[in-house]
Amino acid sequence: MSDRTPLMAGNWKMNLNHLEAIAHTQKLAFALADKDYAAVEVAVLPPFTDLRSVQTLVDGDKLKIKYGAQDISAHDSGAYTGEISGPMLAKLKCTYVAIGHSERRQYHGENEEIVNAKVKAAYRNGILPILCIGEPLEIRKAGTHVEYTLAQLDGALDGVPASDAEQIVVAYEPVWAIGTGEVATPEDAQEVCAAIRVRLAELYSAELAEKVRVLYGGSVKAASAAGLMAKPDVDGALIGGAALDADEFVKIVRYRDQAVG
C-alpha cells in the first residue's frame, strides 16, 4: 500500500449550467460523509461558468469537496479573447486544473508546447495541474502506447522543476476509452500508470515518483472502479459521464464497497 491518498475527480466537461451545478454539488455534499473524505480526496471540475457557484457552496458550507477548472490560459492577463487566466482561477480558490485533455488536444489544437505552457501557468498561480495524457486507438493498435504517452509526459514537464512536479497529478486517459463505454482493463491501466511512475523517477527521483498520484480515466463506472483501484500504480480516476450522475459518482468514491469486477 502506498501513502498516496486516492483522488476521484469528476470532469463535467461541457455539461451542467450553474443552477444544475449547485443542485449537483449539493447532492454530492449531502451523500458524502466524513469517512468518505478521510479515505478519498473528492474533486469536481465544472465548466468555468459554474466555478463561482461551486466555490460559494464549498466556502459557505465548509464542504470538503475540492474543485478546479477544465482548462487554463497559458497567459496571466491581456488581450486573449475568450481565455480564462490562472489568476482568475486562483481568485476562485481552484485547487486543480485539468490540462491537455484529449478533447482539447483533438478539437482545440493543443500541442505539447501549449500544454507545457499551461502547466507552467498553473504552477505560477498556485493551482495543481491534472495533466491528461494517453494514446489514440491507432497507436494502441500499433503497440506503441507506452512510448507515445511518455513522450506526452516529457513534453508537458519540460522545464518544470521538481518542487513543482512533485505536486502534479497525472491522468492516463487512453482516447479510445473516453466516452466509449470501453474501459481499459486494470492490467492495461496498470501497465501505463506504472510506466508513467518509472518515467517520473527517471526525470526527477524515485522519491518524487512515489508521491505523485497517477489516475486512470476513460469510461470509469462504479462497476469498474474497484478493479482499477486494486492495481498498485492506479491512484484514482478522472471520471467523465459517470460524474454527472451523483449516485454513480458517490459509488465510485466508495469503490472499496464494490466488488472487484
Ligand SMILES: O=C(CO)COP(=O)(O)O
Ligand atoms: O475524459 C474523461 C475524463 O476526463 C473520461 O470520460 P468518460 O468517463 O465519459 O469516458
